[in-house]
Amino acid sequence: MSKNELTRRSMLKAGVAGLATPTVFAGAAYSFTNDPQGGAVTLGFNVPQTGPYADEGADELRAYQLAVEHLNGGGDGGMINTFSSKTLDGNGILGQKVEFVTGDTQTKGDAARASAKSMIEKDGAIMITGGSSSSTAIAVQGLCQEAGIIFMAGLTHSNDTTGKDRKANGFRHFFNGYMSGAALAPVLANRYGTDRKAYHLTADYTWGWTQQESIANSTEALGWETINNVMTPLASTDFSSYIAPVLNSGADVLVLNHYGGNMVNSLTNAVQFGLRDREANGKNFEIVVPLYSRLMARGAGENVKGILGSTNWHWSLPDDGSKAFVRSFGTQYGFPPSQAAHTCYVQTLLYADAVNRAGSFNPCAVVEALEGFEFDGLGNGPTLYRADDHQCFKDVLVVQGKENPTSEFDILEVVEVTPRAQVEYPADHPMFGGAEASLGSCNPGA
């Protein structure tokens, strides 16, 4: 009896070992998730195709399609011609033709994760990129880390993306809240003086919190006083109840830490209430919008005129890279690209170039190639992908709503290009998770 039992156990053990062995070997053969097979590589573009940021998502998608065209040798090559790294030759990535699939984030974390998961598991995407919101970017970045996929963030401005929520597999080209504050504060102090009292309205989610903290710290360092910070629900559409008390609050500046539809409505409401026509503390009342999106600022119409803010990139920049991108994009689509389109296009080229330089699609090799990578010719001057937090460091633009626009695209004008050195910070800065923040280890998946 006992002999029989032992035999049966031995058989079971042998069976388990037999089943397990091929799996282990398979893991060795495919040493990373979605190793491209068959002469083509698939990229996953995860952008908002429905919901309030659908127009921004559509512009991101246009940029991605243009990037794919350029990587495969089509069109005029765009910024490949001006990029300081010369590994991209129009033969795809590592000689493999670039194909893509798209997902709809709906600007919701769970939907963004679901679409990214589908693209990784069903479509075999080797890299995920996109997004138009920090909460979705952080959610998808976490998923990509778990799945062993590289995530090249699109438009995400929260400090947390490369701060406390940074991940080894995630990279951000776009600037962040701290950089907005560091670039904007000196211009504000210069324009409006150092004796100012600021009242903040802040979107109640990760981006709003870090944006508010950043701009408050930067302006306070120059002498401003933050007299109130009111959190507004992300779903708010009418801000009159929040704006009405501002005028007799003792403040003489209103800072709108809002983006997209929130920004359009809060700025419109603030101008409606005549804030810009009033005086407080013997000074003209001023409004500041720390993060501008040219695409969405259109919604606020004439209300943006003269309002200061910051942006990652603008189509009017005179450098060769920006001109090449605007020419490619404008010729193809008939209008200039947004900052969201720019960062998405650049991220795609940076990923492709990193794979070529690494000689492998293995995410850990790509991470190594991107960490500490210095480049130029992609529209923001000399840029560094810092190894410590995977954040790009480059010049930041301070802009203001243009008083006399010549076309529907001519909404913002660049008032200062803030040099990179002025917006740099240590990787263990308290606003970025401090010393505890860590990238963790690169995950190749499989």
Add this chain to the structure above:
Amino acid sequence: MDALLLQILNGLDKGSAYALIALGLTLIFGTLGVVNFAHGALFMIGAFCAVFIQGLLNLSYETIDETQKDFLGNPLKVKTPYLENWFGPETGGAIIDWSVPLAILFAIPVMIAVGVIMERGLIKHFYKRPHADQILVTFGLAIVLQEVIKYFYGANPIPTPAPSSLTGAFDFGVLLGFDPNAIIYPYWRMIYFVFAIAIIGSVFAFLQFTTFGMVVRAGMADRETVSMLGINIDKRFTMMFGIAAAVAGLAGVMYTPINPPNYHMGMDFLVLSFVVVVVGGMGSLPGAVLAGFLLGILESFASTTWATTTIPGINQVIIYVVAIIVLLTRPRGLMGRKGVMEE
């Protein structure tokens, strides 16, 4: 005291929008017994009537200005509205400037037509179906209408400003003896409130003092008896659906300068408007109006710094808390009638 007055004023314009939408919802429910989840979409379509008229009045011809360059470095194409060419920059510009008030004239027939088509084409097939079916079909219709508007106008908000002479704000504080800037209120929001009162008054007067209105009220009270008298009550109820759509549409037209319209704006108001109807009392027109203003003002108070610091998140739940309290203490709502939705 000044903060109190300020929040009451703020609540009035928000309450005006709630009251107008809830009034239309109640008209439809009271006449046809339909729970119309597409009513928010009618508010949105009204707003886009203003966007359409603004676009129409701004139709332009292009001239090439060799002295200026576009974003590709080509000579700039300068757009000049035809109206400015035909009537001169001043008169043409003034007509364009008044596009929102002018859109009212366009929106009334369009919204009545949309309402009648919606009722005859779809909703009449669901009269005898359960309320759940009505909710599903009208909610689906709302999403379709949203996507149609998004297809033509995109997802971004579209600036639709008030006439320049009606922008700016009035300092009520000085008028009432408070400090300057204590109570500031925009002119257009005042106009919106007055407009809402005028529309609500017109609807009530129409129902109260016309033969058509009398028949409709009789039909709302006892549809079968009115039908037995040889009156085609269905036809009149269809017209009421059109009028309800026009009320929602006009609320949307006039709302565009307050917040730039986007395809989703109807949904932002829909759920709150249903709460308003329930709090006011299902089928009660005065209840809908009363609850609209009441909840608008309460929401405004709940958004003050004092309220949000005392009870965090109160601004997001106040309307629902009030709805629960009202329904617990007065299950038929503030002015609800016995027998409505109780079978």
